[in-house]
Amino acid sequence: MYAIVEIAGQQFKVAKDQKVFVNRLATEEGKSVSFDNVLLIGDGDKVTIGAPAIDGAQVGAKVVKHLKGDKVIVFKKKRRKGYRVKNGHRQALTEITIESIVASGATKSAPKAKAAPKAKAAAPKAAPKAKASGKADDLKKVEGIGPKIAETLNAAGIVTFADLAKTDAAKISEIIADVRGNHVTDTWPAQAQLAADGKWDELKKWQDELDGGKA
Structure with missing residues (x-):
């Protein structure tokens, strides 16, 4: 049975x-x-x-x-x-x-089993958002950074030239790892530092010598 x-x-x-x-x-x-x-x-x-x-x-x-x-x-x-x-x-x-x-004629003397209250699973904590250090800059002015990369960097809390200048090239590569394409980030912090210092002529001259952000 x-x-x-x-x-x-x-x-x-x-x-x-x-x-x-x-x-x-x-x-x-x-x-x-x-x-x-x-x-x-x-x-x-x-x-x-x-x-x-x-x-x-x-x-x-x-x-x-x-x-x-x-x-x-x-x-x-x-x-x-x-x-x-x-x-x-x-x-x-x-x-x-x-x-x-x-099958039939059962007595109700035995206690019915009740499900124990389920423990509430701890809600996953959202990853803390990186704080922006100031008003957002147009990161696309750095040679090698396009709209998609700029958006990804902004989402990671890198919104100004100063933020980018302080970020290691290897860390930048890790942040944009999911963005399609072959991206060379070696010169981005230095370019961003020139932009943050307002040295646009010097930056433009250097960028004329770069190819997609690579010297």
């Missing part, structure tokens, strides 16, 4: 002496529990289907132990935003052993 029963918000196909892992129940280990929401019972060729549950049917079980499931990794990433959050979660479970399946 087997049954399909709802336990703690989930449906299981169970048989006598079977071990089942369900969402955490608010019942002590070693205690007996019963489940009245039996949706189907099969006994050989005879199958009884509830509408939606079978009146008088009941599945009895014993709580073996409480435990936690395997860790599940939840990873979130936003492209070109520098946003990456990694969290782990282990579901609270209860191991039960099915002791009986009654």
Whole structure:
């Protein structure tokens, strides 16, 4: 004989002496529990289907132990935003052993098992936004920086020539890694420093000698 029963918000196909892992129940280990929401019972060729549950049917079980499931990794990433959050979660479970399946005439003396309140998973904290150091500059004036790269740098908190000048070339390459194309960032901080100092003639002369930001 087997049954399909709802336990703690989930449906299981169970048989006598079977071990089942369900969402955490608010019942002590070693205690007996019963489940009245039996949706189907099969006994050989005879199958009884509830509408939606079978009146008088009941599945009895014993709580073996409480435990936690395997860790599940939840990873979130936003492209070109520098946003990456990694969290782990282990579901609270209860191991039960099915002791009986009654098709009809079950008594209601055994306490019904209730699902323990689920612990609220900690909401992932958003990556802190980098603070801009001043009024935004047109970073596209740096040789090798196009609209998409400028937008990506702005999203990472680099909005002025001074910000760019203070950022290491390797760090810049990491920030714009998702932007399509082959970008050479070696001269960008130095170009940005000239722009920040207002040395436009010197910057223009140097840029005439550059090819896509590369000397």
